[in-house]
Amino acid sequence: MSDGFSYELHATDGKARTGVIRTPRGDIRTPAFMPVGTAGTVKAMMPESVRETGADILLGNTYHLMLRPGAERVARLGGLHRFMNWDRPILTDSGGFQVMSLSDLRKLTEEGVTFRSHVDGSKHHLSPETSMEIQRLLGSDIVMCFDECPALPATEEQVAASMRMSMRWAQRSRDAFGDRPGHALFGIQQGGVTPALREESARALTEIGFDGYAIGGLAVGEGQEAMFGVLDYAPGMLPVDKPRYLMGVGKPADIVGAVARGVDMMDCVLPSRSGRTGQAFTRRGVVNIKNARHADDARPLDEACTCPACRSYSRAYLHHVFRAGEMISGMLLTWHNLHYFQQIMAGMRAAIAEGRFADWQADFDRGQAQGDIDPI
Template identity: 85%
Template sequence: MTGFSFTLNATDGRARTGVIQTPRGEIRTPAFMPVGTAATVKAMLPESVRATGADILLGNTYHLMLRPGAERIARLGGLHRFMNWDRPILTDSGGFQVMSLAELRKLTEEGVTFASHVDGSRHFLSPETSMEIQRLLGSDIVMAFDECPALPATHERQAEAMRLSMRWAQRSRDAFGDRPGHALFGIMQGGVERDLREESAEALRRIGFDGYAIGGLAVGEGQEAMFGVLDYATDLLPEDQPRYLMGVGKPDDIVGAVQRGVDMMDCVLPSRSGRTGQAWTRRGQVNIKNARHADDPRPLDEHCTCPACTGYSRAYLHHVFRAGEMISGMLLTWHNLHYYQEIMQGMRDAIAGGTLDAWVATFHAQRAEGDIPPL
């Protein structure tokens, strides 16, 4: 069994392309990870997700521990077998969801006690229980347990949360133990405060992880502030290990993050947008709900090779969305995930060829054109 490793193949400016090797297969970087919250990427079959070009999925510890339960998943052969996805899976630690979704939570040094948003039942999550739940799920990349405070927050509040997260990072490392073939990533916190980001990165490097995430961004601070942090944050992390920006994002967020040295990202946006009638295309966003599409025989994007674009017209996609038909979410989600993976492949090729600047210029120029004119 091969272990977990990261090979950097090429750089272009600060952007990097490489391969994360895991026992369950390779992850080509920069990588976009579709989100399979409750052991499913909504409206997609696992083989369809793979067909879009995804090498790895993300699962949510918080949702899976509440329903159907980590022990049950373990009894049924682990998360990969349970959801019929035999490639790598990354699980988040549950920290972000507890902070944002759970009712009546109580935070202490030990961990977080909270009431489930599903049925109100009481649960306790700590670095140790998060590591155990993720072990039961059998994920390939495990995230350290952290606290992610909502922004805006004072410097003092950010510092307190970051230092607690660093103490929890050490406990996560200790509880994770020695698991060949599985990786543990630490999470840098500190909001938009450079001194806190530096302190956090130093603490994580001292502990030592298999990869490093940049957390606490894409939580409402805006793209300019996020890029401002990424302008220095990636350089604070080891060059020879993967860097993962959590919860990002829109296509132009992803492109800007890769330009600043990020290797991995995840976001619910392409799948969530697909279910609400929003398509992401190389010419920007298309709202299929709009009446202008009702008689349009053209595809969403004539250059796209996904099933939605090769087999169906805008008129049909408009009709099934308006009629509330399930195929609407299926086709638009497939299109969006396909487009996101196309962006990643385009950037991987451009970085390898040393032509990323030209690729990015074309990307922005196409988006600036806007959608094709109505008929």
């Protein structure tokens, strides 16, 4: 366990857990939702505004930052926290997922991945060792192992071969990470939707030993039912005394379902991406502010919400600025979405601590099923 980094489990309710991850840069209350700051910014938000929504930690993307502005430049300028004006914890992903999904002409070997940048076509190489070095230069508090994310659909043989290579890469990541007091390294469980492969992966990671464990290879198009099918057993294969992180999730219902199955941390671009495209998540489901029904509606998005968009602006205004292509549209809707996601997390933390998570989840499901308020 890294000095200055620890996990305390405070309460459980069924499989749902609440606790705190302690880091030198501050505590992370769990279950935690991490807004995604892809290129050193949560799009359309100031860092202090992200903090105001209740976020304890942000996620940064190794792939994007290594290509632009470059990890060495970020290090010269004092590290990612100082560069982007966020003084609380940052988790960086390893770059593996973006290499697989964004880059051109990639070549995968046991050594690592060679690829061309989607930005300018320049050639790069990522391996467990280079990923650890880039994340060290960025200065993130939680570092992710370098793994391969096999594209689905894939045969069980392909998934098994990929998982075993990822486990070899996990050992190389651990060796390259070394001893970095105050910084943590998380391993990533792979194995697709096959319990035996997930179990094999969990055993391999536990033997290597990490500060936390992620559940990888989900939220890649397999659908909620298949994802929950894996989450019914996968978190329980991981050490109970370490944080469990489900990568790339998700919609509010996905997040609640994951926490109900024993997950502690999640991240997703959805609140910010949806905010920029006119979608707002509310207690009563998704609102599409672009729809004409909102043009004369003086009511807020959600009368119970305390975010700036709901406190000070009408649906009619939000509809107008979205239709007009005004920047404030993405700013207000992103703030609302991030605020709502953090309200969900706070609600779950309190419900688990008080032993009423099942009731809280039933209320959440009822609200989502109601649908939006009736048009005027």
